[in-house]
Each structure stands twice: as structure tokens, then as C-alpha cells.
Amino acid sequence: MILFLQSLTIAAVTLTFGAHAQNAFSGAVGFGAIATGGNSGTTYHVTNLNDSGTGSFRDAVSASNRNIVFDVGGYIVLNSAVSLSSSITINGQTAPGDGIGIMAGEVSASGKSNIIIRNLRMRQGNLDSDTGKSAFNMGSASNVILDHCSFAYGQWDTVDAVGAVNITVSNSIIAFPIGQQFGAHVETGPSTFYGNLWVSAHNRQPLSKDDTQFINNVVYNYQAAYTSGNTAGYFSHDIINNYFIAGPSTTSASDAYYQMAADQSVYATGNYLDSNKDGVLNGAASNTVGSSTVLSNPWAGTSLGLATLTAAQAVTAVFDNAGASPRDEVDAFAVSTAQSLGTSGKIYTNQASTGLSNGGYGTLTG
Template identity: 35%
Template structure:
């Protein structure tokens, strides 16, 4: 029969199940009829939701309710509420699952606005957003603001995926946000001033960013910097992501600054080619398994700087690897004493024009990086459980660093924290943390948006990292080839063909056919399966964990 899928769990035939279900439905109908004759309706205010649920199974299914049924998807050992592998303070973010009225929005074009665009997709809360298009979305120098109860799954795009370019993002004011495999490329052209963050949040809660890449910010690459509005800034995780190539003269990884009761987790990220703030941290914070490479004369990890307030932190098993610290910086040269012809050497200068009595030019130079830890001298103690952190300072192309301990701290670090003998009990356990060396190798292979594919921008930074000290540039303008070799080629990405999706629910037909979903009905995409994730989230997870899904299918339905 056409378009018919027969799924059969081992030892139990579908026909037997159907007959049994019809038989029990018949008995239930008779008993329900008798109950209607004998009993008065239950007053809504007196109803016990455990006995008299508000909605029927069918209503919940049609309205996107929390219905658990369907395929035998794998159950993950680390099935955090957000997704398998989520850790830290933001691990329990639910995204669109937090809403009983969730819906799927499929991005179908690269337009900056209008139906089918990403901008339109994020304009409403309660959405799971997936992609059936690939390429560059020009944000026209605008900021995109994510809303509450949104799950955004960039890994579902075909080809090499999506690039958000010429703009920036924020999740300020939102709660329950899950963003995975997103790339944000701001660019010097967005602003001549040093004031644009590629991403971040100033107030919000229950958020997690995973496998993202934030580059070319002209202020910070990514910041979680409390603005005092709303309920605060807490229960947020940034993990498995790249924060890199911040544009000079204010080239920064970011500010991670909250109160000491507002938890933030920074786990297994790559911070690369940023002059300073990799990160600057204040408040209740975990900083675990991060790799910091080729910072400049600003800071690698800044323990609060001169910021006010108490900090309660864990800094564990990170690797700080010194790079060559080549940099391009906009420099003023007095007109009265400068020969304009010097700027003809494009390997050292890029002439930017005149400001007042000065010539301005991006100037190529090599700076002396700071020590890996600075700060700790602000108004309020910077308490830290700081162990297992390694420093490779010889730039010899080999990963051969040494551990930073309290015994050698004054030699290699300038920060003045209060050292703790154990982590504060407030901090959630990260069971998947590794040694600093293992974290480095994991990052090389897996950090950032590796799905659908790692793009040229991220691969360029990985290629710098693995030189372990011999390559690395902190540039000012990514549009100049003398500063950034990929200036005219980073846009070359593979545009994949859209996947066949008959009902337009974001789940391709081949996945629905295989797992017994209805490819002619969009309603099943938002239903929650037995493993706790919606059907469409399970599709996205199958791209990430193909072996687990194939094993589960064979165990449930195989010969």
C-alpha cells in the first residue's frame, strides 16, 4: 500500500496492538456513558487535575500539549532538560517545550524580513525554529532579539548551514531559550565605533547557547552583563562555542558579570584572537574546560577587574595557550610630523583618513600578551576554586604547558583572588568535564557549529589554534585581505538542496517514514516523545547522534 509504514516492535505485532486498543476503547466508551448518566459534571474550580485533566489526549496533541507517545527514540543517560549534553546553570532551559501552545516555524528563505525569513521566525514566542534553506542572511546592521520559549536549531539547515552577517543578536528579556549551532558574523562595517556585541544577554533566565560561533564584534563577541532590569540574569550556560576575532581597537571576548546569586556556566569554549576579556568575570560563575588562544595586551581571564561586588567562582581545567599576538590597531599619526607616503606599505598600514590634526591608519604590530590571570583587586572579594588550569607560554608548536598552582601563581599570574579549597555547593556538578589537555583535543575536533559543517571562518581559527603559538592575528577589519586572508572568500559556502517535507512541519519525509510519524500531518512535530524531547527535536538530535538513533531503531523495529 502506498505511503503506509509498518513499524513493529520485536515480539509484538501492530495488528495485535490495534485489536487490543479497539477492544479496550469499546469497554471504556460503555463505562464512560454510564458515568455520564449517574454523575453531575465536575465544577471547574473544584476539579482535581490529576483526576479530571483539563484537556483530552486528542486536544493536547492538536494544541501541542505535553503528550508523551510514539516512536522508540533513544533515552540518553545525560538527558538534561534542554538537550542531551547540556550542563551547568542553563541545563534546564526548556525552550519552546515550556509552552503548551508551541509551534514549528520553518525558515525557507534568506530574506531579512517577511514570511519564511529568520527575522519573522523569531518575532513570536513559543516557537521551535528550523531551517530548510542555507546561505548568508544579511541582517542589514540590525539587532535580532530572541523571545521567550524559543528553540532555534540551526543544525537542521541543508548544505553548510546559515551565516548571520552584518548584524548582531540578543536574548535580553527572555526566558527558556535554547539556541544551537548558530553563527553570528558582525563585521567592522556595522559600526565605525567600538560598540557592537555579536551576541549576549543583559537580563533574562533559563537560557543555553550551544555549539555557536560569535565573531567580528566591535565591542564584545558575547556578553552576559547584567543591566539591573527585569528579574536579573541567571541560569544561563554558554558551552561548546567559539568567541573569536573581535575587531580592534576594542577586541574583546566578553563581559560575564552578574550578582553572586545569579549563576552562569562557561563550559568548553574556544576564545581566540581577542585582545582582552576572555572573559572578564564577576558574580556566581563556572569557567570549566575552556581554551584561550592568542590574546593580546589586554587580558586572558580577568578576575573582575575593578568591578564592584563579591564573586563566587569555579575556574577548572582550562588551557591558556600564548600566541604570537600579531595585531592591527587603528593608530593616530600627527600630520605635522608624519610623511604620508609611509602608508604606501600595505603590509604594515591601512590608511583610514584624517581626524583633526592626525592621520589615522590601521597599523600592524606585535604586542606582548598579558599574564593568563589578571584582576581580583576590585571592591569585593573574588573567591575562586581554581585548579587544573594549564599555561603553555613557549609558542613552540607543541602542547606542553604546565599547571598554574598557588605555588607558582605570583610568578605567572598577576591576579589577587581568594583561593577556595573546594567549590561552593551552589555550583552544579559538570560530570563530563575533562582534563585541560583532553579539553583542548575535544575543542579542535568539535567546538562551534560543526553541524551541518564547520565553515571557513571557524576552520581558519582552528587552523591557527593547532599551530600552538606560531600563527594568530587580532585584526581590526575583516574586509581587508591584508588583515584577514579570508576577506573575499569566507562567503563561499555549500548551498544544499532543501529536504523533502510533505507536511511542512520541519521533519523530512524520510525521518517520518522511518519512525512511523505522519508525513501528511504537521501536528506530530511538537508532540513530546517518551525520551522527553519533541518529535522535531528528536529529528535534530538524530543529526547529532546518528549512531544512537540507528541503534534504538534496530532494537525496537529491526529484524
């Protein structure tokens, strides 16, 4: 309870879209913004793209209290899942060239705490033979913020956060899950999803079995988008100023809200649904969330302060800014797919079907 109240107090200074001071970094928002990372520890330079050994990413994250920077750009191809330590900061924005990416395996923060990750591309794909793993796993983790990251080709989930406490996923792209074709699964919480672009998933965008802030997101070409499911739990959801846009894979546009039962409490305002797939952003207000109990005020005191953009403004901001920087081939494809506003997109079973270079993973030049 103390930690929960602390997160609310710290997040209360939110004033503008992606621009305010928190513990994690300037501009951090939401419940994960209390993460301290490894900013006060030793700076570790990743000097090669090897799977392991001195100077590798795996070696960099093997010890706590590290502030990790990259002297190289390109893809790190994993031979097995890589496990992070607690109290680390991963600064993907320091990588030269097209930036840094992790492919062919899971990045795991399972059971760890105080982790900050920025501008990192995590793309599992079916080069990972373990179909029970995800692109990023933070199961039972606490105090985690993922900002301006890019997730793609997750097999189990794209982002798995079962049992996670105090997490934020912000300004990121969550696209093209394969396998189960799921976006994100969150349990325990609280969690914040802010300013993200979700593209072409079957479901779980996200699956929220927790108290959630879902603000200024864009969800495109969904079969089911915001989901609570048969949780057997009572949770509260602040769903504010998001835009749901149907695509070729959307069979029922009303499944923008899915399995929202009467045991869930929802504050929904400013959300829009564009259901006609005509290539024009011309949706209508959509704030009736299943049979859930309607809240007259947000459950989280910081939610209205975060929602500085209308749903339409969020579309422009997300298309312009979401994902790791600089924007690479995979993210450009995800954004252009969403920018078709209903006329393009499919749900994939493997990354190669995208037709992108490097077997679908895209090319990162360091």
C-alpha cells in the same frame, strides 16, 4: 534564591563531557540548562535568507513559543539588529548544506527568557555600522543556553551578558573580535562557560562579574584571558581544567588571569599555561590566580562533575568538536590558528584582514 538553588539541583546530574539529560536538550550543562525554549510550541520553518518577511529568520523569532528549523542554508545578511522573543528554540543543525549563519548585525535576546540556540553562526563584523552592538547580546536575559554556536567579529563584545541570569555558553567558538576586541562580558549570573575555544582577543575571555563556572575551555593568543576586573563586587569563580596558550599577540603570558583581586574567591585546579609559543603543547600547571582568596572547594556543587577532561584532553576535544556543525571556513581558520600552538595568530581590526572569502565572513553554501 529559589531559582539559583533550582539551577544547582537540575545541573547536579552532570556526569560526562557534553552528555547528560537536562531540560534544554540531551547534553545540556550548566546554569542555562534549565531553559525550556520553545520546544513545546509551534514549529516554524525558515524558508529563505531574506532579512525580513514571511519565512525569514526575523519573522521566525518575532513570536514566543516557537521551535525554529531551517529549510535553507547560507548567510542571512541583517539590515539591522534582530531581536529574539522569549521561549524559543533555534535549531541551526537543521539547516542543509554548510549550515546557517547571521552576519552584519547583532542578534539580541536582551530582556528575554528561556532561549535555546544551537549550531548557529553569529558574525557581526564592521558591515554593521553600529559599533556599540555585539555579535550576540543577552543583557538582562534569563535562562539562556548557547551550544555549539560560532561567534566572530563582535564589535562591542562578542557575547554581551550584562545583567543576565542563569546562562550557559558551551562547546562554542568565540573568535576574532574587532572594535573593542573583547570576548564575553557577564554580570549578575550565575554563568557557565564549558568546552569553548577562544581565539585572538584583547581581553574578556570572559570578563566575569558574577559567580562563574569556567571549565574545559581553551584560550589561545590572548592579551588578557580570564578577567574579573575592578568589579566592586564579591564573586566566586570555579576555574577548572582549562588550557591557556600564548600566541604572537600575547605580551604577558601571566595575564591568563587578569585583574583577579583579593575581593574575588577562586577555586582553581587542573589549569595549564603554555607560554613558550614553540608550536608544541607543553605547558605547566597554572593555578595561582592573582591575589584572589583561594577556595578549598568549588563554590558550585556541580563543577567537579562537569570537569571530566584534563586540560590536555580538553584541547583535543575542543579542537575536534567546538563550534557550529558542519565546521565552515571561519571556524576552520580559528581552529587551525589555535592548533599552531603559539606560532600563528593576530588580533584583527576587521574581518576582511583574515583573508577569508566573502570579505572575511567565509562562504556558506546552502
